[in-house]
Amino acid sequence: MALQKLDGLELPAAADMHVHLRDGAMTELVTPMIRQGGVNMVYVMPNLVPPITTVRHAFDYQRRLQEIEPNVTFLMSLYLHPSITPEIVRKAKHGGVTGIKSYPHGVTTHSDQGVMSYEEFYPVFEEMEREDMVLNIHGELPPSAGEDITVLSAEEAFLPTFLDLHRRFPKLRIILEHCTSAAAIEAVKSCGPTVAATITAHHLFMIVDDWAGDPHCFCKPVAKLPSDRRALLKAAVSGDSRFFLGTDSAPHPAISKRADKYAAGVFTQPHAVGLVIDALEQGIDTGVLKADEVTEEKLERFLCINGRTFYGVEDDRKEKIVLRKSSSTIENILTSKDGSVEVVPFKRGKLTWGVEWR
Amino acid sequence: MALQKLDGLELPAAADMHVHLRDGAMTELVTPMIRQGGVNMVYVMPNLVPPITTVRHAFDYQRRLQEIEPNVTFLMSLYLHPSITPEIVRKAKHGGVTGIKSYPHGVTTHSDQGVMSYEEFYPVFEEMEREDMVLNIHGELPPSAGEDITVLSAEEAFLPTFLDLHRRFPKLRIILEHCTSAAAIEAVKSCGPTVAATITAHHLFMIVDDWAGDPHCFCKPVAKLPSDRRALLKAAVSGDSRFFLGTDSAPHPAISKRADKYAAGVFTQPHAVGLVIDALEQGIDTGVLKADEVTEEKLERFLCINGRTFYGVEDDRKEKIVLRKSSSTIENILTSKDGSVEVVPFKRGKLTWGVEWR
Numbered sequence: 001m002a003l004q005k006l007d008g009l010e011l012p013a014a015a016d017m018h019v020h021l022r023d024g025a026m027t028e029l030v031t032p033m034i035r036q037g038g039v040n041m042v043y044v045m046p047n048l049v050p051p052i053t054t055v056r057h058a059f060d061y062q063r064r065l066q067e068i069e070p071n072v073t074f075l076m077s078l079y080l081h082p083s084i085t086p087e088i089v090r091k092a093k094h095g096g097v098t099g100i101k102s103y104p105h106g107v108t109t110h111s112d113q114g115v116m117s118y119e120e121f122y123p124v125f126e127e128m129e130r131e132d133m134v135l136n137i138h139g140e141l142p143p144s145a146g147e148d149i150t151v152l153s154a155e156e157a158f159l160p161t162f163l164d165l166h167r168r169f170p171k172l173r174i175i176l177e178h179c180t181s182a183a184a185i186e187a188v189k190s191c192g193p194t195v196a197a198t199i200t201a202h203h204l205f206m207i208v209d210d211w212a213g214d215p216h217c218f219c220k221p222v223a224k225l226p227s228d229r230r231a232l233l234k235a236a237v238s239g240d241s242r243f244f245l246g247t248d249s250a251p252h253p254a255i256s257k258r259a260d261k262y263a264a265g266v267f268t269q270p271h272a273v274g275l276v277i278d279a280l281e282q283g284i285d286t287g288v289l290k291a292d293e294v295t296e297e298k299l300e301r302f303l304c305i306n307g308r309t310f311y312g313v314e315d316d317r318k319e320k321i322v323l324r325k326s327s328s329t330i331e332n333i334l335t336s337k338d339g340s341v342e343v344v345p346f347k348r349g350k351l352t353w354g355v356e357w358r
Numbered sequence: 359m360a361l362q363k364l365d366g367l368e369l370p371a372a373a374d375m376h377v378h379l380r381d382g383a384m385t386e387l388v389t390p391m392i393r394q395g396g397v398n399m400v401y402v403m404p405n406l407v408p409p410i411t412t413v414r415h416a417f418d419y420q421r422r423l424q425e426i427e428p429n430v431t432f433l434m435s436l437y438l439h440p441s442i443t444p445e446i447v448r449k450a451k452h453g454g455v456t457g458i459k460s461y462p463h464g465v466t467t468h469s470d471q472g473v474m475s476y477e478e479f480y481p482v483f484e485e486m487e488r489e490d491m492v493l494n495i496h497g498e499l500p501p502s503a504g505e506d507i508t509v510l511s512a513e514e515a516f517l518p519t520f521l522d523l524h525r526r527f528p529k530l531r532i533i534l535e536h537c538t539s540a541a542a543i544e545a546v547k548s549c550g551p552t553v554a555a556t557i558t559a560h561h562l563f564m565i566v567d568d569w570a571g572d573p574h575c576f577c578k579p580v581a582k583l584p585s586d587r588r589a590l591l592k593a594a595v596s597g598d599s600r601f602f603l604g605t606d607s608a609p610h611p612a613i614s615k616r617a618d619k620y621a622a623g624v625f626t627q628p629h630a631v632g633l634v635i636d637a638l639e640q641g642i643d644t645g646v647l648k649a650d651e652v653t654e655e656k657l658e659r660f661l662c663i664n665g666r667t668f669y670g671v672e673d674d675r676k677e678k679i680v681l682r683k684s685s686s687t688i689e690n691i692l693t694s695k696d697g698s699v700e701v702v703p704f705k706r707g708k709l710t711w712g713v714e715w716r
Contacts, residue, residue, distance in 0.1 A: 143567060147644070148584050151570045152510075209501060212509045212569075213576055214619050222570060226506050258616045260702065261572050286505070344618065 002284035002291055003277060007325040009296060010358060012304040013040040013315055014273050017075075018136075018177055018198045018246025020045050020109075020265070021065060029336040029343065030251050030269055031068040037272030038321045038355035041073040041308065043136075043246065046101055047110040051079035055088070055095040075311065077101045077136060081113055082120070086127035098311065099134030100124075101177075107140050107154070108220035108264055109250065114138075118165065125165070129172040134311065137162065139176045139184065140221055151222045152208070156183040166191050173310070178203065178248040180221045182231035188242055196310045198246025199232055199302075202266045202346055204279035215257040216344050219250060220264040233283040236276070237298045244307035247272050254333065254342040268346045271330055273303060274353035275346065277323060320358035327354035360642035360649055361635060365683040367654060368716060370662040371398040371673055372631050375433075376494075376535055376556045376604025378403050378467075378623070379423060387694040387701065388609050388627055389426040395630030396679045396713035399431040399666070401494075401604065404459055405468040409437035413446070413453040433669065435459045435494060439471055440478070444485035456669065457492030458482075459535075465498050465512070466578035466622055467608065472496075476523060483523070487530040492669065495520065497534045497542065498579055509580045510566070514541040524549050531668070536561065536606040538579045540589035546600055554668045556604025557590055557660075560624045560704055562637035573615040574702050577608060578622040591641040594634070595656045602665035605630050612691065612700040626704045629688055631661060632711035633704065635681060678716040685712035 016034070019042040021027050034042055044065065046052035052061060058076040065074045078084060078092055080102040089100070102121075103114035115121070128135055139162055140154035149157055166174060176188055176197040188197040206223035217223070235243045249272065250265025257263060268275050277299075283289040308314060332348045335341070374392070377400040379385050392400055402423065404410035410419060416434040423432045436442060436450055438460040447458070460479075461472035473479070486493055497520055498512035507515055524532060534546055534555040546555040564581035575581070593601045607630065608623030615621060626633050635657075641647040666672060690706045693699070 150565055150583060151567050152583075207508055209509050212580060213573075213622060215571075215573075216618060218571055225508060225510075258618065260574060260616065264571060 001325065002281045003294055004325060006277060006299070006323050009323045010320050011296070011300055011323065013317070013319040013321055014038045014245060014303040015041040015307040016245055016247050016249070016272050017043040017175075017307040017311070018045065018200070018248045019043065019269065020047070020248070020250040022251060023048050025336040025338055025341045026251055026253070027064065028068060029334060029341055031065055033270035034069060034072050035357070036270045036355070038274070039272050040071060040317055040319055041075065041313070041315060043075045043098065043311070044077060046077045046079040047103065049110055051081060051110065051113055052077070053079050053081045053083050055092050055097060058092070058097050059095065071317070073313075075313065079103070079113070080115055080121060080124070084124055086123050089124055089127040089131055089133060093131040093133055097133075099136050100128060101136040101138070103138045104140050104142050104158070106142050108138065111138070118161065122168070125169050125172055129169050132173070134173045134175060136175050136177050139179070151220070152224060155179070155181050155221050159183060159187045163187060163191070166195055170194065175310070177246060178221060180224050180232070181228045185231045185235045189240070193242075196242040196244065196306070198248070199236055199243055200246065200248045200266075201268050201272060201275035201279060203232055204229070204236060204276065205282060215262045216346060216348070217266060218262065218264055219248065219266045230288045233280065233288050236302050237280065237289060237293050239298045239301050241301070241306050241309060243302065244310065245272070245276065245303050246307070251343045254344050257344060266346045267343050270334070270345060271328065271352050273321065273323070273355050274328060276303065277353040322356045322358055324354040324356060326351045328352050359683065360639045361652060362683060364635060364657070364681050367681045368678050369654070369658055369681065371675070371677040371679055372396045372603060372661040373399040373665040373673075374603055374605050374607070374630050375401040375533075375665040375669070376403065376558070376606045377401065377627065378405070378606070378608040380609060381406050383694040383696055383699045384609055384611070384701075385422065386426060387692060387699055389423055391628035392427060392430050393715070394628045394713070395632070397630050398429060398675055398677055399433065399671070399673060401433045401456065401669070402435060404435045404437040405461065407468055409439060409468065409471055410435070411437050411439045411441050413450050413455055416450070416455050417453065429675070431671075433671065437461070437471070438473055438479060438482070442482055444481050447482055447485040447489055447491060451489040451491055455491075457494050458486065459494040459496070461496045462498050462500050462516070464500050466496065469496070476519065480526070483527050483530055487527050490531070492531045492533060494533050494535050497537070509578070510582060513537070513539050513579050517541060517545045521545060521549070524553055528552065533668070535604060536579060538582050538590070539586045543589045543593045547598070551600075554600040554602065554664070556606070557594055557601055558604065558606045558624070559626050559630060559633035559637060562587070562590055562594060562634065563640060573620045574704060574706070575624060576620065576622055577606065577624045588646045591638065591646050594660050595638065595647060595651050597656045597659050599659070599664050599667060601660065602668065603630070603634065603661050604665070609701045612702050615702060624704045625701050628692070628703060629686065629710045631679065631681070631713050632686060634661065635711040680714045680716055682712040682714060684709045686710050
């Protein structure tokens with residue numbers, strides 16, 4: 001109970017700037033859990049099958065999400081793909097799409113249509129810069145990029161490409177999504193104010209040992225070393241406007257996790273805010289953070305303010321949440337209404353901080 | 359087919375100096391597969407439940423194994439444990455037990471009774487040195503040894519302890535089992551002739567990316583970086599008498615692999631020799647090895663001679679095997695006669711080199 005002082009703390013509703021809400025029965029299951037996690041605004045990933053590459057597809061999807069949960073703001077994105085042209089960028093911007101997500105080819109779930117090389121997209125990035133759209137980057141090199149690229153080095157090996165993009169398009173707002181390494185944190189800090197990074201709840205908890213033998217802790221990018229986790233924890237409570245929550249909550253059917261070859265993704269949506277507080281407590285308990293580093297102001301920046309400020313959006317609902325210490329037990333399994341989909345949440349069965357809506 | 363020249367090559371029967379043959383129905387299933395892999399002598403691990411800590415238990419187990427497969431020589435070991443005294447060492451030696459295996463506490467399958475500190479065993483090691491018994495070491499520090507110990511660093515972090523043991527007991531024959539890192543290979547090379555290391559077939563194939571998302575490729579110690587795999591491949595074909603095959607073939611029921619938290623162990627027994635040849639071919643195909651580094655003499659040393667020489671044993675059967683290029687398909691699943699146990703082998707469904715008995 002290293003953060004007992006936060007019990008009863010009132011904060012603005014959190015923004016989760018990286019979520020996977022999937023399609024079909026899975027969408028019906030996970031979308032209502034956004035608010036349970038203390039969140040009323042999400043940035044929605046476009047890696048459906050097929051990926052979202054048109055404005056129309058983005059808005060059809062947004063409408064479905066809003067029907068399920070009218071009390072969440074869904075910021076929409078397109079999937080960077082050869083069919084995305086400068087003209088589509090303009091149409092997307094004027095149609096209200098917020099950003100475009102780039103996946104490296106073949107690195108994670110539904111990234112088989114991802115990017116091999118950025119050069120062909122320079123005209124798209126120029127237009128995005130002009131239209132002030134956000135470029136979201138999954139920052140890993142694919143294994144094909146070199147014989148020493150592994151799941152452990154893929155993010156750090158991508159950083160020169162990332163820094164090069166920032167140099168070429170200094171006014172383009174770029175987010176290094178779900179950053180997992182001390183090197184990535186340093187790279188983002190070295191950039192100007194148009195660059196930011198999201199940090200997940202689960203990467204604040206985990207190292208490589210946690211996903212060794214546990215499919216529910218396996219995601220891409222993988223959790224790395226204790227030194228990397230320390231850097232993430234420190235960034236999360238730094239107050240630095242370039243770091244904010246993006247859970248990368250990524251539900252997979254339990255059956256595709258208990259498998260001979262299993263899917264990458266950790267599901268944290270129903271306890272997004274609670275898990276962040278749990279992780280900070282673990283950070284204090286293990287001597288990485290000091291209790292007085294975790295202040296109301298720093299928490300508010302990481303969970304509520306920095307993401308909205310970077311995206312230039314506000315919470316029109318002006319809602320508040322209240323933190324409740326270790327008051328929730330994480331579900332062991334979550335089942336869709338029609339029974340067709342089951343999902344195992346991260347830290348199933350464990351106590352977590354709860355969130356009440358004021 | 360980088361090693362086509364090996365097709366039809368006759369070699370002495372291989373020795374597999376690190377096998378897990380388990381208990382009950384699993385033993386019935388896997389023990390008959392030793393010879394299928396081209397092996398007629400194995401060194402049997404003692405991590406049953408409860409572990410083998412008495413000479414009687416070792417010989418009861420050996421008798422069961424011989425009943426199942428009379429045409430294999432089973433070299434037996436005890437589990438290093440507080441109940442092992444210098445007197446038991448003498449009894450074991452005179453009773454025909456070959457060695458004693460040390461597990462670090464809590465690192466792998468059935469290691470909950472493993473060693474926390476070596477000092478208490480110095481009198482045991484002295485007696486083993488005197489009696490010329492072999493000490494087999496699972497060389498990893500447990501996570502409790504330091505905040506930066508991970509599954510990736512645990513072996514390298516153990517090496518100072520390993521080197522210290524060799525310094526204290528220079529005549530004690532010590533084997534660093536299933537070594538997985540370039541650092542471990544270098545450490546073994548720096549020691550005198552009483553020190554050796556086993557190398558598995560699967561670690562000649564894999565890196566961290568292979569077990570990320572695949573329970574059947576997950577074992578302890580985990581497969582590490584491409585640079586580590588390169589060092590293992592080079593050691594395997596070096597001809598150096600300190601390196602030899604120990605598959606660490608470790609069957610687990612398929613149900614405990616397709617699980618929310620799954621067991622560590624890779625099952626390679628039925629294709630032990632074939633998989634080594636496959637791995638060397640992959641090493642040539644990826645430019646790590648040159649085809650002319652893989653000679654009959656080097657193969658014979660790694661598979662057949664070095665292990666027996668280190669243990670001071672011979673193949674009384676004087677059997678020969680013949681290699682057959684890519685002539686076997688690895689089973690997708692193996693089921694015990696009574697249907698109670700299923701095991702998924704490494705590289706299921708893939709073509710592998712076959713072995714015929716001459």
